[in-house]
Amino acid sequence: MGAFALVELQKLSHDRSELITRMVQPALWLLIFGQTFSRLHVINTGDVPYLAFLAPGIIAQSALFISIFYGIQIVWDRDAGILAKLMVTPAPASALITGKAFAAGVRSVAQVIGVLVIAYLMGIHLTANPLRIIAAMGVVVLGSAFFACLSMTLAGLVRNRDRLMGIGQAITMPLFFASNALYPVDVMPQWLRWMSAINPLSYEVNALRALLLGTPGNTWLDIGILLIAAILGVAAASALLRRLVQ
């Protein structure tokens, strides 16, 4: 598992420009969407300013956008023969999948640091407590691991890069909008609340808000749900990995 996380760090160290280019989208969400909606005052976020409310949502969204395309990467590895070589090593399929899932987490955390820097530069009051920031990174790793596993599970089912690209695009925005990343659950219609309740992204955002803003919440429950989701994701993706390579 650690081997793949290390590989991800090594890749990032060789191409740091990717970190910068990937920062553009979350920066735009905070700078344009966040600042505009802050002025409109149409979303009631209680005592928390809208930009501060939004920042953890954008962190979770950035991690989602990175990890949801890991299935395409694994299909690419399959087509390039890399996956076959990996599967001939003694490492079990679950270790390969867990490694890839946590590699997505490593990449996401690298981006989280960037979003935090932008947020601090914009004067958004997030915690400066290093322990809480580290815990937030742990939450992002768990969320990314689940979404990477979801993507790799879909890869095992469809086994085709183009089809998977379409599915990835089709599910990313619904996952994002059917969560509490942009607005509180209270303002959602009932059917969307149900969607949000079964969407792991909402639990990730809840935990991030509690850790970075100190908003009240059941953080352990959120982390527990993310952990269970990640474990189920690893199990599903591992079961389908051999199908992908055949």
Added chain:
Amino acid sequence: MTSAPAIDCRHLTHRYGQFTAVDGLTLEVEAGETMGLLGPNGAGKTTVVRVLTTLTPVQDGEVRIFGFDSRRDTLDIRQNIGYVPQQLSIESALTGRQNVDLFARLYDVPRKQRRARVDEALEAMQLLDVAGNLAGTYSGGMVRRLELAQALVNRPSLLILDEPTVGLDPIARDGVWMQVARMQDEFGMTVLLTTHYMEEADALCDRVALMHHGVLQTVGTPTDLKAGLVSQASPTPSLEDVFRHHAGEDLSEDAAKQGLREIRSSRRAARRVS
């Protein structure tokens, strides 16, 4: 390691849907031997390799690697083999050393020995000087040697090479074969390689097995196989002549291409129905 054959394959049959890719293959490879599995595209070589490497489960028949049953003892088999697939498959965004180090970790090479083992594999493939460069900057021949270094890092008892010189220029091909031969001499491992370059197999292999349409046509040393064909009309037959003799006249390029098209079509159909 037991005294069991490196590869003991009995009545292996593998089908993709209605298409039989390997038909009742029985083949034994002794430890330390270099065996060439030869045949045109679509002969079934890659399917055999996939079964031997445990990538594809055994459908019919029995496969044992150093006595380990391919159905039950997949982990034991994987710990004993090194594998280089047909495609040039490395992480181009990593350096050569990082590529080999990844496999050292996956094979659980002990931490204290890891660096030395990675260096040893890179040195054996004459890549130590460029180990710090990104693999994406390597030539095709260097990439192939890097893959061999990855396959060597766990000091495998059996090295399986699937068309290792496809797509390489003649100089790079010679370089790869030279390294394979040197490795075999140095480490005494068993080597199974597939190729459709008959002259290369002739020069490198202790024995060759000729496959065509999924069926093993003949097996023997290149010298014996060629000697069996000597006649007044053909005083010095080549391995390709031997193959043509056993496979019939449809070894011509057109027939091979046609066969490949059919196989691709069958495989696509098999994927759709599976």
